[in-house]
Amino acid sequence: MSEMLKVAVLGAKGRMGTAAVAAIGAAQDLELVAALGRGDSLDQLVKLGVQVMVDLTVPDSTEANVRFAVDHGIHAVVGTTGWSAERLGALESLLAHHRQTGVLIAPNFALGSVLATRFATQAARYFDSVEIIELHHPRKVDAPSGTALRTAALVAAARAGAGVADAPDATETELDGARGASVDGIRVHSVRLAGLVAHQEVLLGSPGEQLTIRHDSFNHESFMPGVLLGIRTVGTRPGLTVGLDGYLDLES
Ligand SMILES: NC(=O)C1=CN([C@@H]2O[C@H](COP(=O)(O)OP(=O)(O)OC[C@H]3O[C@@H](n4cnc5c(N)ncnc54)[C@H](O)[C@@H]3O)[C@@H](O)[C@H]2O)C=CC1
Numbered sequence: 001m002s003e004m005l006k007v008a009v010l011g012a013k014g015r016m017g018t019a020a021v022a023a024i025g026a027a028q029d030l031e032l033v034a035a036l037g038r039g040d041s042l043d044q045l046v047k048l049g050v051q052v053m054v055d056l057t058v059p060d061s062t063e064a065n066v067r068f069a070v071d072h073g074i075h076a077v078v079g080t081t082g083w084s085a086e087r088l089g090a091l092e093s094l095l096a097h098h099r100q101t102g103v104l105i106a107p108n109f110a111l112g113s114v115l116a117t118r119f120a121t122q123a124a125r126y127f128d129s130v131e132i133i134e135l136h137h138p139r140k141v142d143a144p145s146g147t148a149l150r151t152a153a154l155v156a157a158a159r160a161g162a163g164v165a166d167a168p169d170a171t172e173t174e175l176d177g178a179r180g181a182s183v184d185g186i187r188v189h190s191v192r193l194a195g196l197v198a199h200q201e202v203l204l205g206s207p208g209e210q211l212t213i214r215h216d217s218f219n220h221e222s223f224m225p226g227v228l229l230g231i232r233t234v235g236t237r238p239g240l241t242v243g244l245d246g247y248l249d250l251e252s
């Protein structure tokens, strides 16, 4: 029997961390050797011989956690939000000095969400207008969601690449925030509502028609197949991968 992969979860007592601890515990090829919370020393990762660290913490902590992992040759699977272009650039520079180490930054581990973002990116060039509505539980600390930021960036790049004009919008006066946030020119609206988990709609419109691409996560289990895929794959993909789609064969 091949050796089990030694895995640590950071943020183990949070909503995602709790689900990840259960999913890893149930996987026969993975060994959960550390379940860390805020204030726990990362030195334990080294002492325990952790091979893959899963970061499910908060935007303020994740960068330092991942840099520690990379510095110690530990692969990292990251679901935490807050990875700006600047942070990603700095991480790539660090990884250039640690060529065997892999990092996956996955704004969303739910396979349906990854597909929805892909479909929206494919559709974006064919419509005059695109806007994104993301809807989450009210305990979420960041807005817009990491998924919406990623979707907007990909949609904007697809439209720019195809030479699509800006979406029509005659707004002259606006109450602050009424038109949402502009992410690379794409309007993103954030809803926080008790009872929700994680949901997103991409609205695409042209005269006389509308296409809506919606994804719903109804619980945190929905993210776990993606987390497990990330853990099993990250060691075979040195360098930085942004988006779980990088580990999926979506072209066939
Ligand atoms: N990529 C994905 O599919 C998903 C990503 N997320 C993201 O994952 C992150 C966590 O989300 P939730 O679990 O809902 O949050 P949460 O607030 O329930 O859990 C975060 C946990 O991390 C702990 N923590 C904070 N700093 C830490 C540190 N330095 N070391 C260890 N633990 C630390 C907190 O004490 C808390 O227990 C958020 O950024 C969220 O947006 C959430 C759901 C899915």
Ligand SMILES: O=C(O)C1=N[C@H](C(=O)O)C[C@H](O)C1
Residues within 6 Å of the ligand: 081, 107, 108, 109, 136, 140, 141, 144, 145, 146, 147, 148, 197, 198, 199
């Ligand atoms: O905080 C959450 O809950 C989620 N965060 C991620 C995001 O910001 O996109 C992923 C998912 O939407 C749930």
